[in-house]
Amino acid sequence: MSLKQQLEKLKEKTIAEIDEAVDLNALNNIRVEILGKKGPITEVLRGMKDLSSEERPVVGSFANEIKNKIAQKIEEKKEILESQALDEALVAETLDVTLPGKKVPQGTRHILTQIMEEIEDIFIGMGYQVIEGYEVEKDAYNFERMNIPKNHPARDMQDSFYVTEELLLRTHTSPVQARTMEVHDFSKGPLRMISPGKVFRRDNDDATHSHQFHQIEGLVIDKNITMGDLKGTLEVLLKKMFGEDREIRLRPSYFPFTEPSVEVDVSCFKCGGAGCNVCKKTGWIEILGAGMVHPTVLEMSGIDPEVYSGFAFGLGPDRVAMLRYGVTDIRSFYLNDLRFIEQFKVKESN
Amino acid sequence: MLVSYKWLQDFLDLSQTTAIELADKMSRTGIEVEEVNTLQDGLKKIVVGYVKEAKAHENSDHLSVCQVDVGEEEDYQIVCGAPNVATGQKVVVALPGARITGNIKIKKNKMRGEVSMGMICSLEEMGFPENVIPKAYADGIYVLPSDANVGEEAYAYLGMDDPIIELSVTPNRADALSMMGVAHEVGAIYRQQPKFDKKILKETSSMSIQDLLTVRVEDEKDAPNYRMRVVENLTIKESPLWLQTRLMNAGIRPHNNVVDVTNYVLLLFGQPLHAFDYDKIGSKEILVRRGLPEETLMTLDGVERKVGPENIMITNGQAPIALAGVMGGFDSEVTEETTSVAIEAASFDPALTRKTSAQFNLRSESSARFEKGINLATVQEALDYAAMLMAELGDGEVVAGEIVASETLPEQIIVDISLEKINRLLGTDLLTSEVNEIFDALGFAYSENDEYYAIEIPPRRWDIKIPEDIVEEVARIYGYDDLPSTLPKGEALPGGLTVNQQLIREIRDILEGSGLSEAISYALTTEEKAGQFVIQHGENVKLASPMSEDHSVMRQSLISGLLTDMSYNVARKNLNVALYEIGNIFIQKEKKEIPEQRKHLALAITGLWHEKAWSETNQSVDFYLLKGIVENLMTMLGAENVRYEATVEYSELHPGRTAKMILNEEVIGFVGQLHPSMAKAYDIHDTFVCEIDLDILFAQELKNFDFKEVSKYPSVSRDIALLVDKNITNQQLIDVIRAKGGAYLKDVHLFDVFEGEKLGKAKKSLAYSLTFQNPASTLVDEEVTQAMEKISSALENNFSAEIR
Incomplete structure (x- = not known):
């Protein structure tokens, strides 16, 4: 058998072995055995010294060709085996993807904060500033500057916690308005503000009363502010909060600091006005109080009511939350039971 | 105010509407309108019966067996337990199958052997509130007038078919606390002028009032109006049924014909009246003056009241006989023996009346009206009306003349307003014709000249004083539904949050992302809790008269509130709690000035950080977890250089596990473990807390960082392990490392802390990884080695550290 024939035979045998190799290990053994320094090809090449100088290059190049072919075949087989091995490994690594993921801690914003921020953002979009004030206020700002002098019957409506004769826990966020009005520079533009915060009334805590609750009030003062502007603004607010197809209705009411004064109802967001337990079968929900700022209030803050007019409104985040989610006990907001507060993880979008 | 729909129809034609429609329009x-309620609703088979015979039940000492004619062929036998049932009475009978109040069904049954075909009813059983039922019928059945028709439904006799409209009257609209006022209001809605029939007073007595009384008011400011009439030769008796039902429907208990007339006139005119038994005044003199120190008066309710100079008193010249405007005196009360009455019609100072009624906790129909003002134009008319009606119902005679001790006529109020102002404030384009129509509807006289109005306000609307009040009248009668809906025009403004407001929202986001939920606790707390965990001690803000000890002092820290929340949760088996709160704390300064109000942040964690899961073991909260959350927060806010210094200052905290937080030499707060005795007091387990004064924090330069280009050159890390005395702190070591590390030392990372037997009891080992980097070139090994040598020798020298 000529060297060439030997090589040819070797090649065929090796390729058959490669095809049969079942794993990378076997393949590697073939490679070492066939292509290694002590392998048969090397052996054949060593026998070339007995060949004539004409034959030598022919056989040499043939041997190299065989060697390369085998090497290539090994590579090809290696890829196949590796891919198979990976597939097997992946199968072995299969997870139960239905097992729960690792817990990532996430806290929840208090629902009242969520509602206040939601309202703040609606008004920020309309050019309002957010202004906070003092929770312990002067009687003068809480009452007198709001056109509620001493002995005014309206003080009955707002029984309060006094600290001294002059100081009390504010009963509404209105004193913030008085404080802002008296320093506002109208040469720099109109006043548009909202003031969210805690307020306090002398009430025994029960399901519907809390000595501490929240309010968010708005105020706009400029030339030519109208009751129509108040109506339009509240429509924007209530539609954003309760849905685009809500309607509002104004009913006359009384607040010492506004004239005219109105109570504002929104068509029931639960039944759409047909009547349900949320709206007590009326189709309407009383949601806020509002009015045109009383000229005396403007005057006391150094604003000329002949030149400027304005509107003010106020609503209670606690009440909004109770209505929106059907919370039946106002105390839930201040006890901070995790089972309560963590339910509000999913935020309303509007 | 409870308004009878039927009574209202005495003044207006409401035939085209219903009570429900009217209520909605009002x-x-x-x-x-709070609600419309008809007593009859829900009741059935209740008729007039005639008790032909009532005799005692043989087997009972209190039951009567009655034969009652209910208009059917045969009489019904009804067993009745009322003590006042008697033969010959017309009564109210609930027939078998009837429904009485509370949806109770009446059935035929047997009582101690006697068949009972239904029930003879009391007023309470028909739904009258206990507090309006005449005393005479309080414990028994009600007896109808003898002319009631047997077999007819009983409701109309008792006014139970009358829809009662409950008004919620705001303080400014006290004019609607009278039927006349309501009639005007409803008239404006339906464009009708209410009609009130005038009654002519006949003074039939031969006596003249001057012979009977002198009346004097010491200070006209206390009683701007005070007038009296006397009616004599009266017979005190039960009022006619129409009057009793009107009172009961208005929520007032009928007493007798005199007292009932005063209440009737109060309802009709809104003018409170008081009737004194003339013979029990104790003199022929009435003097209105302030109470004297140590003076007392027994009021109608039998309570001895200690009065004083803050109270307006009606006296007989010597002693008080009534608490003006609030309640009459016991001694001069009208009783069955009374034959002459002196009727008072007055107005009293609203503020003093308010104070007096509050002082004695006596809220009466009278005081409610005096406090809010009355129609000064009808004081006399109301008095005359009352005198006349009393004479009529008591077969008495009105004494000639009246005594006017003080009189203040209503001021004529004219409000000027332009059409332009009305439209400017409402955003409307009303025409004079439209506005005129509204004023006509309201019954306001006015003149209009070139779109300028002068409006004469009738005295019955004493709430209207300024142009804006007129704007409201126009708006409400025009209808708010018809107002345009616009947005403020004016200059566009950017709007937005202040830097601090943004920071607060960011803090919320960061802390919630760290796993803490937001709490809102009560700002009012106990005196003890108010002073706990304070960063800077100050004086408490205390309520002058708290409702309870639990809510008596404003908080000086937020932690105590969070701990209260925690113990609430833990008691309910929510054992793993992580909360934060942002809120104000208060420190009393000058008594007259507003207390210092500071914005604080507090964090509190207890229990497990995460529970054991299939994938991991549980992890309890600890000091370093909370500190890590706080450090992350500070990093996010750009307050990188906060130092944590061990402190024993806070008695509420673990003395070995508390750090003060210091930024730019200012204490901004603390972080630490709750002292075990405190944890016990709050009934919670290991808890870690932090409180930060955000006002101080926000006053620092925050978020002030310079962007640095990422270095192109590789960094070099070296580790160093130190054996030091146990009392040496990480901060001390890091300070030295940083000081000696040179310009290229970028980061110092503590990766191991070890204490153990092998090291010796007073020793510990700390291992740091130091990263060096030169932003401008590749570091040479030698530079790093030099820096490390400097660091090592400084640590050796300063702390006798053993480099391992």
């Missing part, structure tokens, strides 16, 4: 135009 709510929409001015006065809120």
Whole structure:
């Protein structure tokens, strides 16, 4: 058998072995055995010294060709085996993807904060500033500057916690308005503000009363502010909060600091006005109080009511939350039971 | 105010509407209606019966067996337990199958052997509130007048078919606390002028009032109006049924014909009256003056009241006989023996009346009206009306003349307003014709000249004083539904949050992302809790008269509130709690000035950080977890250089596990473990807390960082392990490392802390990884080695550290 024939035979045998190799290990053994320094090809090449100088290059190049072919075949087989091995490994690594993921801690914003921020953002979009004030206020700002002098019957409506004769826990966020009005520079533009915060009334805590609750009030003062502007603004607010197809209705009411004064109802967001337990079968929900700022209030803050007019409104985040989610006990907001507060993880979008 | 729909129809034609429609219109135009309630609703088979015979039940000492004619062929036998049932009475009978109040069904049954075909009813059983039922019928059945028709439904006799409209009257609309006022209001809605029939007073007595009384008011400011009439030769008796039902429907208990007339006139005119038994005044003199120190008066309710100079008193010249405007005196009360009455019609100072009624906790129909003002134009008319009606119902005679001790006529109020102002404030384009129509509807006289109005306000609307009040009248009668809906025009403004407001929202986001939920606790707390965990001690802000000890002092820290929340949760088996709160704390300064109000942040964690899961073991909260959350927060806010210094200052905290937080030499707060005795007091387990004064924090330069280009050159890390005395702190070591590390030392990372037997009891080992980097070139090994040598020798020298 000529060297060439030997090589040819070797090649065929090796390729058959490669095809049969079942794993990378076997393949590697073939490679070492066939292509290694002590392998048969090397052996054949060593026998070339007995060949004539004409034959030598022919056989040499043939041997190299065989060697390369085998090497290539090994590579090809290696890829196949590796891919198979990976597939097997992946199968072995299969997870139960239905097992729960690792817990990532996430806290929840208090629902009242969520509602206040939601309202703040609606008004920020309309050019309002957010202004906070003092929770312990002067009687003068809480009452007198709001056109509620001493002995005014309206003080009955707002029984309060006094600290001294002059100081009390504010009963509404209105004193913030008085404080802002008296320093506002109208040469720099109109006043548009909202003031969210805690307020306090002398009430025994029960399901519907809390000595501490929240309010968010708005105020706009400029030339030519109208009751129509108040109506339009509240429509924007209530539609954003309760849905685009809500309607509002104004009913006359009384607040010492506004004239005219109105109570504002929104068509029931639960039944759409047909009547349900949320709206007590009326189709309407009383949601806020509002009015045109009383000229005396403007005057006391150094604003000329002949030149400027304005509107003010106020609503209670606690009440909004109770209505929106059907919370039946106002105390839930201040006890901070995790089972309560963590339910509000999913935020309303509007 | 409870308004009888039927009574209202004495003044207005309401045939084209219903009580429900009217109620809705009233709510929409001015006065809120709470509800419309007809007593008859839900009741059935209740008729007039005639008790032909009532005799004692043989087997009972209190039951009567009655034969009652209910208009059917045969009489019904009804067993009745009322003590006042008697033969010959017309009564109210609930027939078998009837429904009485509370949806109770009446059935035929047997009582101690006697068949009972239904029930003879009391007023309470028909739904009258206990507090309006005449005393005479309080414990028994009600007896109808003898002319009631047997077999007819009983409701109309008792006014139970009358829809009662409950008004919620705001303080400014006290004019609607009278039927006349309500009639005007409803008239404006339906464009009708209410009609009130005038009664002519006949003074039939031969006596003249001057012979009977002198009346004097010491200070006209206390009683701007005070007038009296006397009616004599009266017979005190039960009022006619129409009057009793009107009172009961208005929520007032009938007493007798004199007292009932005073209440009737109060309801009709809104003018409170008081009737004194003339013979029990104790003199022929009435003097209105302030109470004297140590003076007392027994009021109608039998309570001895200690009065004083803050109270206006009606006296007989010597002793008080009534608490002006609030309640009459016991001694001069009208009783069955009374034959002459002196009727008082007055107005009293609203503020003093308010104070007096509050002082004695006596809220009466009278005081409620005096406090809010009355129609000064009808004081006399109301008095005359009352005198006349008393004479009529008591077969008495009105004594000639009246005594006017003080009189203040209503001021004529004219309000000037332009059409332009009305339209400018409402955003409307009303024409004079439209506005005129509204004023006509309201019954306001006015003149209009070139779109300028002068409006004469009738005295019955004493709430209207300024142009804006007129704007409201126009708006409400015009209808708010018809107002345009616009947005403020004016200059566009950017709007937005202040830097601090943004920071607060960011803090919320960061802390919630760290796993803490937001709490809102009560700002009012106990005196003890108010002073706990304070960063800077100050004086408490205390309520002058708290409702309870639990809510008596404003908080000086937020932690105590969070701990209260925690113990609430833990008691309910929510054992793993992580909360934060942002809120104000208060420190009393000058008593007259507003207390210092500071914005604080507090964090509190207890229990497990995460529970054991299939994938991991549980992890309890600890000091370093909370500190890590706080450090992350500070990093996010750009307050990188906060130092944590061990402190024993806070007695509420673990003395070995508390750090003060210091930024730019200012204490901004603390972080630490709750002292075990405190944890016990709050009934919670290991808890870690932090409180930060955000006002101080926000006053620092925050978020002030310079962007640095990422270095192109590789960094070099070296580790160093130190054996030091146990009392040496990480901060001390890091300070030295940083000081000696040179310009290229970028980061110092503590990766191991070890204490153990092998090291010796007073020793510990700390291992740091130091990263060096030169932003401008590749570091040479030698530079790093030099820096490390400097660091090592400084640590050796300063702390006798053993480099391992």
